[in-house]
Amino acid sequence: MIFLDLHDNQLIGSIPSELGNCTNLLELRLNGNQLTDPIPEGVTLLDKLIIFNISNNLFSGELPEYLDNLFYQNEYTYISLDVSNNMFSGPVPESWGKQSFLIDALNLSNNNLTSLPIVNYNWIMTFFRIYGNNLTFEDIESHYQSYKQGLYYFFHFNPQDEMLTVIDTALMPGSSYSIYSGTGGEFTNYKWYKNSEMILESPDADTLHLVNITYADTGTYTCRAENSLINLLTLYRKPVHISIDTGVNINTYIINENKLKFYPNPTTGIFTTENTIQIPGSGSSYQLSITNSLGVPVYHNPNVELTNEMVIDLSSQPNGIYLVVLKNSKQYFTKKLIINKRGTNR
Incomplete structure (x- = not known):
């Protein structure tokens, strides 16, 4: 045979x-x-x-x-x-x-x-x-x-599997956390993404360091690594899902809350922001996001012009404590928002 x-x-x-x-x-x-x-x-x-x-x-x-x-x-x-x-x-x-x-x-x-x-x-x-x-x-x-x-x-060698394993982790506010790319190589350039938006690019960034973690850091992180020697191959680090430990008292970690002004608070879900915030050297455009106590986003506006008052409607959200984050590339401000519908939870 x-x-x-x-x-x-x-x-x-x-x-x-x-x-x-x-x-x-x-x-x-x-x-x-x-x-x-x-x-x-x-x-x-x-x-x-x-x-x-x-x-x-x-x-x-x-x-x-x-x-x-x-x-x-x-x-x-x-x-x-x-x-x-x-x-x-x-x-x-x-x-x-x-x-x-x-x-x-x-x-x-x-x-x-x-x-x-x-x-x-x-x-x-x-x-x-x-x-x-x-x-x-x-x-x-x-x-x-x-x-x-x-x-x-x-x-x-192309395509290549994602690197390392998927990680779901809950972190304490104020703590630090490092994410390793796992790709290695002498000729590698690293691009780090949070929720599909690039946040860091460098040939030295094989590890992403998160320090003094707040609710604004919740999200999904991954790394896209490219190599100048092997220019047809891209390696991907499997996503890391970061959340905040909800067992922590939220009031302890609210910073600069006097910089954020909106009323009424507590609210039934509809409230108004004031136009008094100015972040030095940053212009007038900001990102405004609101998350619930589980760190789940319930509102996001990527381009807020704080030259006039703005009305936000969260009346579809249930009673609870929410975190309002206003930020740009220079600085961020946070403040808690309480939704109380006089016993109505819908």
Whole structure:
């Protein structure tokens, strides 16, 4: 038997170790099934194999080191190995980078791999696909340099999975918190976003530091990292959702409240702002936002001109304590607002 093609069936279980006895096999295609661990070491006895495809299955755990035997057992044969779209995790074995390989294609894409091996420059490869893993720019930069030296003809790394994990965290007002991008790399530029609006851009900003946290800091933060060396790849840090611990007495953390003036307060939901606020050096345009006691926005006006009185209608909101925030790039002011509908909570 020279060719065995069982792709896109509904095969379950593991690969039979007896396949190692089929020493005349040139192509073994088992992709598109529901096969699981382990991959038998016997497949490395197939010293004539040029295509081994186990993509789109249910394999998990770390890639077996012994699979590197497929690469160098026949110095005159280029082999194609495809393990993409499984659940392999952890580092690619270091032993894979220490051999002299003739590889037509190595497809590791769409797994959960975390690092690449240091590569021996005797690798000769046409296609190397690593996209859709948990790799950093630090991992990819060194291999991209190898590509520049002619090691790979095609080094596919785009698109890339989001970095790290999603975090939902409640913080105490007045506390500090740091968010790490997780991308690394010497040639990286970081763009930080809050609620899809960029708030910081710098090649030195691999970590975003939030200090003296207030209700105005609630929101969703993420980082978009770009690399000047690898200009086709962007890495994204998975979002961090910041909220304020509602167990804290809100009155303790209201600052500069004498700068914000509106009436009546308490209110039934409709109140008027006065035109007495002036923030030095900032002009007359501000952002005005109001959040409830859970930190959920209930009102936002991104361009407020405080040259006249302004009426705001929150009559659809229930009774409770709300935080009014007026800010621009220079400074911000906060004050609590109480909605009391004389016992009516709607």
